[in-house]
Amino acid sequence: MAALLAVGCYPRLDGELHKTRLQSAPAEFMSAEQRREPRLVDVHGQEQRPFEESDARAIVLVFIIHDCPIANSYIPALNRLYDSFAPRGIRFLLLQADPQITLEQAREHAQKYEIKVPVVLDAEHFWVNRAGATKSPQAVVLSPNGNILYSGRLDDQYAGLGKRRMQTTSHDLSDAIEAILASRPIPRTNTEPIGCDIPGLSHGE
Secondary structure (H helix, E strand, C coil): CCCCCCCEEEECCCCCEEEECHHHCCCCCCCHHHHCCCCEEECCCCEECHHHCCCCCEEEEEEECCCCHHHHHCHHHHHHHHHHHHHHCEEEEEEECCCCCCHHHHHHHHHHCCCCCCEEECCCCHHHHHHCCCEECEEEEECCCCCEEEEECCCCCEEECCEECCCCCCCHHHHHHHHHHCCCCCCCCECCCCCEECCCCCCCC
16 A cells, blocks of 8 residues: 655645545554655665654655756755754755766765765666655655655745755754754745756656
8 A cells, every 4th residue: 555645735646636625534553565656765775764764753855856946956955954864863865866867976966065865776766656746856754654744845045946045944854854853844845946957757758
């Protein structure tokens, strides 16, 4: 049985949109095998099991493609979020969503940009489809049961492609995490991500 993903509207793998209340999501723990998820092995060969960690309060998936300038510009901010929230029970994964990227390229990218977050390839777009990700960068916050709690931009630094604001005024991802940790409603569960399009899978994949 696949884990329920819910933030008001969520995309099922068959493309149909359903609406559901977040509190109606199943509360029971489901293992990765029960959710039929692929193993999350990072570019250094370490298996990541964020959904099975008893102290995990939420899991943040950040989707990027390695040659997206906007995504790369966010890496220092992402490292700061990781440093701030990982000790408080928030698990982070950076998903390389370009189907054509190799393991070596992803490893070199992580080293070049000094990425602290575990980097995992999503070459077959399992997580892209599961989370409904379309842009690089895009953050999707999941509960330990697999429910989507937040989806969208990291902040409002970009008003559009090539339109960078002088000052960031809305820290959407950070605000969502703080709300989760404080057991408060998330101020905005959906925002529009600004960035590069995540490329689709090649025909026949």
